[in-house]
Amino acid sequence: MGLVGVQENVDGNGDVLSEISLGTKPKYTRMDSDLDEAEEEDLPSSNKHDSKKYIMACAVFASLNSVLLGYDVGVMSGAIIFIQQDLKITEVQQEVLVGILSIISLLGSLAGGKTSDVIGRKWTIGLAAVIFQTGGAIMALAPSFKVLMIGRLLAGVGIGFGVMIAPVYIAEISPAVARGSLTSFPEICINLGILLGYISNYEFSGLPAHINWRLMLGVGLLPSVVIALALFIIPESPRWLVMQNRVEEARLVLRKISESEKEAEEKLKEIQVAAGLANAEKYEAKAVWKEILCPSPPVRRMLITGCGIQCFQQITGIDTTVYYSPIIFKNAGITETTQLLAATVTVGFTKTLFILIAIFLIDKVGRKPLLYASTIGMTVCLFSLSLSLAFLDHAKVGIVLAILSVCGNVASFSVGLGPICWVLSSEIFPLRLRAQASALGAVGSRVSSGIISMSFLSVSRAITVAGTFFVFGIISCSAVAFVHYCVPETKGKTLEEIEVLFHDKDDESGGNEVEMGDVERLMQKS
Numbered sequence: 001m002g003l004v005g006v007q008e009n010v011d012g013n014g015d016v017l018s019e020i021s022l023g024t025k026p027k028y029t030r031m032d033s034d035l036d037e038a039e040e041e042d043l044p045s046s047n048k049h050d051s052k053k054y055i056m057a058c059a060v061f062a063s064l065n066s067v068l069l070g071y072d073v074g075v076m077s078g079a080i081i082f083i084q085q086d087l088k089i090t091e092v093q094q095e096v097l098v099g100i101l102s103i104i105s106l107l108g109s110l111a112g113g114k115t116s117d118v119i120g121r122k123w124t125i126g127l128a129a130v131i132f133q134t135g136g137a138i139m140a141l142a143p144s145f146k147v148l149m150i151g152r153l154l155a156g157v158g159i160g161f162g163v164m165i166a167p168v169y170i171a172e173i174s175p176a177v178a179r180g181s182l183t184s185f186p187e188i189c190i191n192l193g194i195l196l197g198y199i200s201n202y203e204f205s206g207l208p209a210h211i212n213w214r215l216m217l218g219v220g221l222l223p224s225v226v227i228a229l230a231l232f233i234i235p236e237s238p239r240w241l242v243m244q245n246r247v248e249e250a251r252l253v254l255r256k257i258s259e260s261e262k263e264a265e266e267k268l269k270e271i272q273v274a275a276g277l278a279n280a281e282k283y284e285a286k287a288v289w290k291e292i293l294c295p296s297p298p299v300r301r302m303l304i305t306g307c308g309i310q311c312f313q314q315i316t317g318i319d320t321t322v323y324y325s326p327i328i329f330k331n332a333g334i335t336e337t338t339q340l341l342a343a344t345v346t347v348g349f350t351k352t353l354f355i356l357i358a359i360f361l362i363d364k365v366g367r368k369p370l371l372y373a374s375t376i377g378m379t380v381c382l383f384s385l386s387l388s389l390a391f392l393d394h395a396k397v398g399i400v401l402a403i404l405s406v407c408g409n410v411a412s413f414s415v416g417l418g419p420i421c422w423v424l425s426s427e428i429f430p431l432r433l434r435a436q437a438s439a440l441g442a443v444g445s446r447v448s449s450g451i452i453s454m455s456f457l458s459v460s461r462a463i464t465v466a467g468t469f470f471v472f473g474i475i476s477c478s479a480v481a482f483v484h485y486c487v488p489e490t491k492g493k494t495l496e497e498i499e500v501l502f503h504d505k506d507d508e509s510g511g512n513e514v515e516m517g518d519v520e521r522l523m524q525k526s
Helices: 045-062 064-087 091-119 121-141 145-173 176-183 185-204 209-230 238-243 247-257 261-275 285-293 297-315 318-323 325-332 337-361 367-391 396-415 417-427 434-486 495-501 516-525
Strands: 005-010 016-021 027-031
Touching: 045 064, 045 145, 045 176, 045 185, 045 209, 045 247, 064 091, 064 121, 064 145, 064 185, 064 209, 064 318, 064 325, 064 337, 091 121, 091 145, 091 238, 091 434, 121 145, 121 209, 145 176, 145 185, 145 238, 145 417, 145 434, 176 185, 176 417, 176 495, 185 209, 185 337, 185 417, 238 247, 238 261, 247 261, 261 495, 285 297, 285 434, 297 318, 297 417, 297 434, 318 325, 318 337, 318 396, 318 434, 325 337, 325 367, 325 396, 325 434, 337 396, 337 417, 367 396, 367 417, 367 434, 396 417, 417 434
Parallel strands: none
Antiparallel strands: 005 016, 016 027
């Protein structure tokens, strides 16, 4: 009997389910709980409310790095106009300046997985803020394009750390019933940052060109101060603490984020088994990367889903819509700079509003229905935008249709593909692979974003802006098919239960059943 491992899960009735992995398809055997529920005393209801508030506060603070990313995306769309006037940069330099941040952030995302496994999730969040703040300060004070690029490179590394670690941290401290909403907080912060960037563009646009873009970039440093203070409030991830064999510290954190002592102990036992502390040695970094690069069928499916959804998030053109919205509206027929920036503020408000709607729906409706609505809506809006730019440019109806199409595109993105991308990539991987595999997915996202952003102006010159968005519409169609075939529904499932979803297509020939006594003996050992 090829016994590989044991994993506990708790069902809705509080009974313990023991997962026995036989190298084929996971089997379950129900066991009665050793704990008499009648003898268990839950914490007072006020403590339950406190735990929910505490988890939410942790999720908000952990997501603040995403404000930095969003602000950079939003503010650069307007700042680039004045940077070009002040520093006299070429069109190619504009593309490089805009797109290089996404490309270079892959270094931060790649390093973030290993770093978070070594120093912890919490301090990786702090490191991301420090690196970005350094790069942001250099950009705001840059006297030339070369110095500006140095700051941009540093900021990109910081953003790479931040976008990778925040969803992982939040997923590891969140209860299953609210994990979708809480893990969406980074996407909320990205949208909030974009909106703030647009507003900053509009507010400072009246100043001289050699001053306004520096103030626009400099304001983005403020969230880093809040992040520094937040590090004294948020706890370390209990799952990371268990991986480091710091079980007592993990227990203290779980008591803060659980509704009862019983729940905290059940979670701790479940995490211990999942981490392999009871039945196996800890995974070394080489072993983790070997499993990722030479994956088993279940891990391969996880990687296709996690990395694929990250790439589709970017290759459907959302960053170009945000970065180059003034150029899009200029092609539609809006000519005055103030009007262009005012139109982008409308886009920012729309994007932020619909991400808030997604937060309320993601754990009620589920991931997959929202992804269908999102990708189909984006497809319609991208084709509509292409039509307005190709046949109705500089006509009043064309301007209105272009603005509505851009707003509809960002709204559709925000209600599904935007937040759910990060939710899925942080919850589908097993604990031993989560940080590194999530980092790999973030790399795919950043590379895709960088390539699209850096090539938009050149491609638009070759096939027109309308043609470019028609191509994005075709890609969005394929995203609908990807969601249908490759994305499972994970609503309401624990992180450990989600792992089982990717085993369902394994060898259906079955395997030897495990007797009840074997299960009990193995569980007692754990």
